[in-house]
Amino acid sequence: MKKKLKLSIALTTYNGSKYIIQLLDSLKKQTLAPDEVIIVDDNSTDSTVEIIKDYIKKYNLINWKVYKNSKNLGWQKNFTKAISKTTGDYIFLADQDDIWYKNKIKKFMECFLRTNAWMVVSDFNVIGNGRSRKTTSMPKINYEIEKDAKKIKFDENYALILRPGCVMAINSVLKRIYLDLWFEKTPHDALLWLIASITNNIYYIDSPSIDFRRTDGNASGSIAHDISFKRNAIIGEKKVNKWYLNSNLVNKKFIKIIRRNTRWNNLRYELLINHKLSSWVRLFKYKDCYKTNKQYLGDLYYYLVSKRNK
Structure with a gap:
């Protein structure tokens, strides 16, 4: 008898009260439901954690867990903490401002099960403070067809991350290697991509799986x-x-x-x-x-x- 695969979502939050309900709704409405949702809050000063706890209680989401850090760890360390707390065979990464399409998990898992992928990524649509979609350009992905799926080709630019963490899902093998190699101030998605890319284990879904919210707060720093x-x-x-x-x-x-x-x-x-x-x-x-x-x-x-x- 085959073991049932366990699916996890790793979500981090910080002062995300404005849009968090939209994300939570989109996670709850997945056509293929996750077996656990791990939420790690980085010591928010707004009502984010209270909103999440009320949501979990309202819908009796017993497999959803929320943890609040006693001090702010920074987004890189906080996301690594969230990933480390997951127990699934496959882990989906989520950002607090986004909206998932209802078949996201199902489409990603179809790709995982057809292949030996360590990572699956997709495209995304961009929205602003409202719900209207904006045009966006994404780096072109070169791929080859393998097992009826699009496998990203290995080349001299293998270290260049071509899709953000919010449209990544990984398996537990990649998770273990990532946790061994991660170091302070390292973005989780860049390191995950690099490990999966150098081992030639990334597959690509060439359609959007989320609405990615881009606001003024997403701008690069100093x-x-x-x-x-x-x-x-x-x-x-x-x-x-x-x-x-x-x-x-x-x-x-x-x-x-x-x-x-x-x-x-x-x-x-x-x-x-x-x-x-x-x-x-x-x-x-x-x-x-x-x-x-x-x-x-x-x-x-x-x-x-x-x-x-x-």
């Missing part, structure tokens, strides 16, 4: 924040590359690309963290590892800014 993000991304790539090359998962077809990416990352580390300008000149040889020429020039810009502020 230059200092951007530099910190770049540094953590470089460190994360170095860490994952090393883990993969020392694992029993290595695909010989990809080793050349990964080793070249490792050399590229080492030079970026020397430039942006050790502040060696000569490394930027040497990076010219690895320009193809950048998605665009603008990103290559961007590394020089961030070097100059961080050097000035050092």
